[in-house]
Amino acid sequence: MTNEQSEDLSKAETIDWLMEDGRRAESIAALMEAFCRRLIVGGVPLFRANWHIRMLHPQIRGITFYWRTNMDGVEEIEREHGTELRPEYLNSPIGAIVEAGADAMRYRIEQLEPPYAYEILQDLKEQGGTDYVAMPMRFSTGRVNVASWSSDRAGGFTGPQLTLIYDVMPALSTVLETMVLRRLAVNVLDTYVGRDAGARILSGDIRRGTGATLRAVLWYCDLRGFTSLADRLPLADLIGLLNGYFEIMGGAVQAREGEILKFIGDAMLAIFPLPDGEEGEAYVRVKVNDALDAAADAIKAMELRNRELQAWGLPVLKAGIALHVGDVMYGNIGAPDRLDFTVIGPAVNLVSRIQGLSSELMRPVLTSEAFAAQCAERLVSEGLHPVKGLKEPIQVFGLS
Template identity: 80%
Template structure:
């Protein structure tokens, strides 16, 4: 079993695949296993851990993400998992067929109802000291034999080592996805990490910024300010990601995103996706402002600018502190266009290149000077009909800010 884990097991496609293969190996070795669960703690801004649940006869392992706060719930604290992770309990075994109600843990009653006869929970300790738990259940009369439990117990250190490696890779993916974006994270993990490396790509660019944020920062308590800012970014990032956009960075109260265009693909679909996202964001911001007013909090105004152009996408920065982002004249232009939103009293503005793709939905607002360019540029805004779409969009994400 240990040789298999260290040679073939560690090459499994992921934790679920490892668990499926590992449990099958136990059954081939004569262990009367009918269900197993691994509780693996993760380092993630939203997820405390993941439960991997295996059942004999099922096609695949079930994965259940456990959010932060789970560790405070009675059903977790009053469980073998909680007793081991939070209470430091050692391995525990319950011969269910010999127990009479009331059972010490609710899970034992569930397993009894399924015909289970034996239940074992074992700690899995990673090299960092982080505790995880593996549970094993049998439905054979008499349950597990001493030799079978010894086999599982002796293999646990090797299993924990392989599992930790897989969890760390999953952690790396989660952290990179969260902090640099899915596409950039994928590039970094594939080895694209040298400073100065990158590529030129064509994309729809999105830049949004809050208006009057400086004055809000001066007069609001920090907790209220962070709550407002998170609520605003939740709307903007949500509509962009829902339509295939990539969040590149948050710059104070601004957000830069792109909708990449594959080689040889016309921008039509992505331009319409970006415009739909902007219109939905306006609708959601109006709904959020009504909620903020009801709570006695300041309302928010934002400007969204969009453009189509070529950008350099890659690693930029100091030797020991890099940023995976986009640069180029197109990025500068979209940020300058956003600066006109307040001046023109418009929540959404686009460049001429963007508007050329969907003229029925946009109308010219004339030529205007922008910082850094000698020539004035023509900007466009959604038509009255397009803006009415935003007012009728279904509200999403309601609830107290923060």
């Protein structure tokens, strides 16, 4: 059997592997690692591979997956939006294929002399590379991604070896597209509904009316004076202020493993879930203190941001944060064709009422009595106060 016949047979086996075992890989990185190793077993002298995949994400333009023969696993590098405008991207094989519509390109590095057409060729030359090939990976949506392959063997790739890679690209693109769509779904759900709600949706928990009782620390914050700001600021400035405010509040919550449930105008509702089966109150105290630390961090960050806003001649921001601990109904609620994972119940009503008191009392952080019972040494009573919807006044607490 000739080498060419062997590689043709390897092509069929590789495609079968992609459609059977490859598509069950736990991640894109795991698929890349296994696929590159199979190419080497099939006789392809591969020492480096690079997959550049465009993503649908509010902050990430794409992800580059790097594989080397001398490294464990695959390195992932996220590329932020704006990368596509940078000279180092535009003047690269990836930019030429994705942005300029170039077809597959090959450079026999060992036969080239500087200056090189692309900087990557110089890098590969210094690493001992002899051959470089970049190919478009086209998804069914028309989105173009790029796969590049490098050899360090004298003479580089043979014609049949490149044919092998080229012929399996449609199968590889099909498997990759499925995995990317899954990752995109996770990204979009995490961004717009939160990690836990996104996981529930992907697991099939999507029927309207489903839900469960959940004990949680609740966080509710609101921006003071937002109506007057909205009336007098240009829209772009207003959106910029809101994004900065939510970045501080949401970042503080997420840094302490809380989950943002929703933004309501200039307000934000979040929870720190208390898992089922926890014995004793020790874990509750930990999460209560986490939430209080997050609130303190947010207030400090707001003070720093306000100094910047003053320096820029923009209005400063004041916010109130309310904290409570209690049972809520966490479920899938809404119209038949428009659902929302959210929390409802008396505890949610109470934390929103406490937030209203924070404005009246001019305290940046207020908590309920149930919350304060878990960290009494860090809080001081602000007295009894009536709240809408309750017959009896409630006692609230502020940071000592």
